Amino acid sequence: MRPRLLDLFCGAGGASMGYHRAGFDVTGVDIEPHPSYPFAFVLADARDILGDLDYLRTFDALAGSPPCQELTRARHLREAQGGTVKEHGTNLIPETREGFVRSGLPYVIENVEDAVRYLRTPVLLCGSSFGLQVRRHRLFETSFFMFSVPCEHHAQGRPVGVYGSWGDEVPGGGRTAKSIEEAREAMGIDWMGWRSRTQEWNDLKESIPPAYTEHIGAQLLDHLERAA
Numbered sequence: 001m002r003p004r005l006l007d008l009f010c011g012a013g014g015a016s017m018g019y020h021r022a023g024f025d026v027t028g029v030d031i032e033p034h035p036s037y038p039f040a041f042v043l044a045d046a047r048d049i050l051g052d053l054d055y056l057r058t059f060d061a062l063a064g065s066p067p068c069q070e071l072t073r074a075r076h077l078r079e080a081q082g083g084t085v086k087e088h089g090t091n092l093i094p095e096t097r098e099g100f101v102r103s104g105l106p107y108v109i110e111n112v113e114d115a116v117r118y119l120r121t122p123v124l125l126c127g128s129s130f131g132l133q134v135r136r137h138r139l140f141e142t143s144f145f146m147f148s149v150p151c152e153h154h155a156q157g158r159p160v161g162v163y164g165s166w167g168d169e170v171p172g173g174g175r176t177a178k179s180i181e182e183a184r185e186a187m188g189i190d191w192m193g194w195r196s197r198t199q200e201w202n203d204l205k206e207s208i209p210p211a212y213t214e215h216i217g218a219q220l221l222d223h224l225e226r227a228a
Contacts, residue, residue, distance in 0.1 A: 003224055005217075006056065008046040008064035008096065012192050013037045014207030015065060015110065021210060022217025024061070036192050036203070047092070050099030061220055062100050062107040065208065066092035068115050093118040100143070106223055108216055109141040110208060123148040128156035130211035133186035135159040138208060140216060144223040149215070160186040163205045180204070 002025040007016045010028030016039055020026050027040040029049050034041065042049070046064065049055065056062060067090045093111060097120075100107035111119060122139035129149040135156070140146065153159075161168070161176040162183045168176040177183035180197050183204050184190055188211055193200045 003060035003221065004058070005061045005063060005220075006049075006059040008049060008062070009066055009092075010034070010037065010041075011065070011206050012203035013039065014187070014189055014210055015063065015213045017189070017191075018208070018210035018213025018215075019063065019217040019220075021214045023221050024217060027059070034203070038191055047095065050096065053103055056099070056103040056105065059105065060224060062103060062105050063110070063213070064096045064100070064108075065110045066096045068093075068111050091118060097141075106220060106227075107143045108213075108220065110213075111139050111141075113137050113139060115139060124151075125149070125212045125215065126151040126153075127159070127186075127209055127211075128152040130188075130209070130215070132188055132209055132211060133160040134162055134209060136162070136187075136209060138212060140212075142216070142220075144220065146216060146219050162187055166201055 002023060005019050005024040005026050007019065007026055007028045010016050010030050012034045013028060016026045016028050020039060027042060028037055029042045029044055029046050031045050033043055093109060093115065096109060109119065116122060116139060119139055119141040122141045123146050125138055125140060125148065127134035127136045128151050160182060164176055166177050166179060166183065177186060180200055183201065187204055187207060187209050189204060189207060192203045
């Protein structure tokens with residue numbers, strides 16, 4: 001029987017897929033509907049779920065990607081192109097951690113590089129480490145020991161960006177994927193199309209490559225087995 005993992009703020013399931021491939025039975029929670037989400041899905045505000053300790057403890061492990069839009073690198077792309085960014089101040093990392101810690105379960109919290117000041121001794125993962133075309137640096141705070149893998153930027157060459165709008169040229173160098181197909185391949189994701197290409201792009205650019213969480217999930221499984 002697979003151990004159960006609850007993935008809060010799951011979006012269309014990029015991180016969830018990695019945990020599934022590592023060996024977990026995954027349930028996702030998001031405040032927005034995601035018909036393409038590939039596993040059991042709960043339409044709810046994750047903050048309400050965080051307050052329900054009895055429900056959290058029906059799982060073996062917890063994961064979450066709290067909102068961080070004001071910290072993303074896409075913000076810098078919009079600024080470089082002459083746009084403006086609304087700083088809405090959303091930061092649910094502390095609230096998410098508090099709920100996870102109160103549950104007593106092992107957990108993973110993911111966020112972007114600029115969130116480093118809100119995370120506790122996070123590990124950095126990069127698409128180049130897993131043979132992907134995206135670079136897409138992401139930080140992971142875990143309640144258990146996790147080892148990282150080094151970036152392979154030189155071997156990767158010029159990365160493909162999956163953020164902003166497809167086909168963007170970024171002043172000073174860089175570009176985003178020229179098509180949905182290129183973005184899918186770059187991210188290692190192939191299940192997200194359901195309403196429109198625009199919606200699929202939005203899902204892709206908010207996602208975590210499954211390779212990251214498959215790497216983490218294998219270590220989380222080992223932690224659970226040693227703790228049993």
